[in-house]
Amino acid sequence: MRDKTHMEQVKRWANYVRNNPDWKKIHTEFINAQFEKAYQAIEKISKMPNGKEKIKKLYGIKNEKGYPSIFLKK
Amino acid sequence: MKREISDRNILDKFVLDFCRVIEKHTDYIIVSGFVAIASGRTRGTEDIDMIIPRTNFEKFGEIHNELIKNNFICMQSDNSKEIYEYLEENMSIRYTNKDKPLPEMEVKFAKDKLDYLQLKTKIKLPLTGIDVWFSSINMNLAFKEEYLKSSKDIEDAEHLRTVYEELVNETEINEIKKLIRELRL
Numbered sequence: 001m002r003d004k005t006h007m008e009q010v011k012r013w014a015n016y017v018r019n020n021p022d023w024k025k026i027h028t029e030f031i032n033a034q035f036e037k038a039y040q041a042i043e044k045i046s047k048m049p050n051g052k053e054k055i056k057k058l059y060g061i062k063n064e065k066g067y068p069s070i071f072l073k074k
Numbered sequence: 075m076k077r078e079i080s081d082r083n084i085l086d087k088f089v090l091d092f093c094r095v096i097e098k099h100t101d102y103i104i105v106s107g108f109v110a111i112a113s114g115r116t117r118g119t120e121d122i123d124m125i126i127p128r129t130n131f132e133k134f135g136e137i138h139n140e141l142i143k144n145n146f147i148c149m150q151s152d153n154s155k156e157i158y159e160y161l162e163e164n165m166s167i168r169y170t171n172k173d174k175p176l177p178e179m180e181v182k183f184a185k186d187k188l189d190y191l192q193l194k195t196k197i198k199l200p201l202t203g204i205d206v207w208f209s210s211i212n213m214n215l216a217f218k219e220e221y222l223k224s225s226k227d228i229e230d231a232e233h234l235r236t237v238y239e240e241l242v243n244e245t246e247i248n249e250i251k252k253l254i255r256e257l258r259l
Contacts, residue, residue, distance in 0.1 A: 002225055010115075010229045014236035017114035017201075024081065024203060027114055031083040034118050038176050059149065059175040060168070066147030069173050 046070050085111065085177055086204050089122055092169065092179050093206040095144050099137045102126045103196045105209045106217070110230035112202035113237050117226065121168070121178045125209075127193060128183045131158050146179075147172045188250075188257050201237065211241045216250035221258055 017023040045051045045058075052071055055061065064071040082090075089104065089112075096102045104112075108122040129137070131154075138154045148157050149168040160167050166180040184190050196207040208214075211234055218227040218234075235242055 007229065007232060010232050011236055013116060014114070014233045017233075017237050018239075023114050027116060028081050028083040028086075030116050031085055031111070035084045035176060038120075039174075042175065055175065059178075061175060062150050063148060063152055065152065066149070066170075067173050067175060070175070 042070070082203065085119070085122065086202075088171065088177050088179070089206055090204055091144065091171075092122075092124075092141075092146065095140050095146070096124070096126065096137065097207075098140070099133065100126050100129060101193055101196075101207075103193055103207050103209045105192065105214070106222075107226075107230060109199075109208050109211075109214050110233050112204060112208075113199060113234060114201070115230055115233045117229075120176050121180050123166075124179055124181045125184050125189050125192060126181060127190070128161075131155070134158050134161065141169060145172045146170070149175070149178065186257050188253055191250075191253070199238075211238045212243050212246045213250055215242065216247045216254060219247075220251040220254045 017027075042055060045054055048054065055070055056064070061067060061071075085108065089108065093102065093104075103125050104122060105125055106123045107117075107119050111117065111119055135154045135158075138148070138157060141148075142152075146169045149170060150160060151157050157167050161181075161183045164183065164185050166182050168178045168180050170176065170178045184193060192209040192213050195210045195213060197210050198205065199208050199211075202208075214234060215231050218231040
């Protein structure tokens with residue numbers, strides 16, 4: 001369990017969302033940055049030894065044909 | 075309170091595209107973590123959870139085919155019969171955009187009275203800026219506080235309680251929690 005300062009920050013941000021219309025812009029940058037990092041990581045992992053197998057395991061992919069740039073690329 | 079939406083993030087776009095296909099064929103609700111995230115909670119997620127009413131194989135096949143036409147891929151299989159078996163066993167099927175393992179939509183059939191109650195009491199949340207159906211705030215609070223209970227869920231609940239203060243109804247939450255105890259615990 002995280003300490004109480006974390007919950008305080010959750011409440012502080014929730015109040016910011018309630019009261020400030022610019023929350024969405026800040027939030028969008030935060031969410032998109034996470035995915036950009038994840039996409040970069042997938043690209044790097046796919047080039048590692050046994051990388052494609054690692055990606056299959058990480059994401060539970062059974063249908064390789066659906067992800068040609070990862071699994072069908074030489 | 076003035077609220078406006080400046081832009082949409084990767085998760086918003088993915089959910090909107092997916093729901094536009096689903097809503098042509100069946101009822102649905104988005105539940106759990108994405109309700110909090112779409113409402114401003116700053117935490118990561120890779121998956122969005124969706125509940126749809128039980129459908130027969132023929133109807134599911136139509137939904138699956140249209141998802142494929144719209145550039146979605148089922149991570150488990152291309153074979154709609156095989157995918158339908160997951161649903162029949164109350165397991166999730168997972169769709170992503172073609173060639174992108176993230177984000178993913180986990181779709182499940184409604185499995186009991188509680189899930190059908192969630193579908194019946196679905197709501198739209200203008201704050202999120204996305205026009206899709208969510209399970210109600212009281213329903214989300216009850217599940218997070220009574221059933222899921224991880225640190226992440228308790229923080230999600232606190233976020234929802236603050237942001238949607240006007241929608242929180244303790245009597246309703248307690249009734250749902252009672253149902254959860256009867257049906258799920």
